[in-house]
């Protein structure tokens with residue numbers, strides 16, 4: 001009889017893990033209270049970069065935080081009632097950005113990201129949705145002509161890891177992105193990557209593939225998990241109880257809640273991001289554009305031009321504040337003067353963020369049959385296919401070809 005695995009969470013991480021386990025002959029059940037790929041995996045910026053290796057916390061970042069917090073259009077926002085929860089996390093976050101620890105974090109980020117373009121292309125073969133992943137550059141742009149300092153730590157981390165970078169001036173920028181405002185004076189092109197023109201659509205196409213491969217989906221909210229005296233895992237859901245011998249937690253920003261009753265107090269923050277889609281933009285953006293001044297990403301997608309970004313700290317349960325999404329109207333006009341900003345769709349989703357920008361992957365110590373696959377922060381769309389492969393190999397006990405130490409849950 002085939003071995004069984006149950007996955008809590010049908011975001012892009014849970015779905016990719018399901019496919020990898022199905023390929024290894026497992027019977028797979030995915031449990032999610034929503035339809036597949038409706039969480040953070042639905043509304044992200046769609047950047048699929050094999051080169052991603054710079055974590056969120058970097059030396060000196062603390063200097064910018066007060067200025068950003070008091071700017072209503074700044075890249076971060078805090079609900080002041082959330083301050084007591086935010087402070088312990090941000091202290092850990094800033095501590096994770098010490099220079100001496102960054103090369104190891106960068107290596108661990110890149111190890112998960114490196115094959116992502118090829119893996120998405122392989123995963124999508126035969127789904128009819130192959131067109132949702134397109135070749136792209138990542139173009140970081142700034143109005144400040146001196147903004148790019150290749151000697152700075154972030155660019156050095158990339159250069160040392162072989163990221164193909166070209167620094168360009170205004171003329172070349174306009175060749176690459178004709179709609180960009182002339183006020184942008186410099187840019188960096190990162191080549192050889194891809195972008196999704198509908199990240200949620202990619203997740204749904206892969207969920208459908210998993211279904212065709214035999215995966216079952218249960219639409220239910222998981223209230224609690226506990227281990228029975230025989231070692232099996234009992235999963236208590238609002239649609240009845242289930243049992244599992246192999247249980248994978250891939251519940252994104254909600255994952256820490258499920259592990260709390262088992263004694264884990266994990267610094268997993270809901271880093272809430274927003275997007276605004278301009279449905280009739282009247283312009284086309286050729287690549288993923290990172291506005292390095294305002295810290296958001298713009299990309300042409302199937303539904304229009306999507307601007308995505310911002311990090312709001314308000315906890316998992318606070319209702320969205322769509323003023324954050326509306327700031328993209330003015331920011332998008334700065335970037336692309338000719339964009340039509342009427343007819344918008346706004347969205348909020350929670351990034352599952354640990355202080356060190358790395359996920360927790362692997363067997364949970366002393367909890368036989370319980371595995372973690374969560375905490376991919378700003379990079380989960382790109383990291384998901386390799387996460388799926390790695391976690392499936394851990395479940396089967398097969399060798400994994402990357403060092404798993406940086407992703408251990410016991411690091412907290």
Ligand SMILES: Cc1cc2nc3c(=O)[nH]c(=O)nc-3n(C[C@H](O)[C@H](O)[C@H](O)COP(=O)(O)OP(=O)(O)OC[C@H]3O[C@@H](n4cnc5c(N)ncnc54)[C@H](O)[C@@H]3O)c2cc1C
Nearest residue numbers: 009011013039040041044045047222252273379380381382
């Ligand atoms: C604005 C924004 C832009 C981003 N841009 C990028 C980008 O360009 N590139 C990139 O790589 N990453 C990006 N990210 C990050 C990326 O989207 C996330 O890291 C990734 O989607 C996380 O996937 P996940 O499957 O872990 O979580 P999710 O997609 O959130 O899925 C978790 C699932 O678990 C379910 N769940 C949780 N708890 C329970 C429970 N108790 N019972 C039942 N179901 C439960 C939820 O319903 C949800 O479906 C961005 C994120 C945001 C917010």
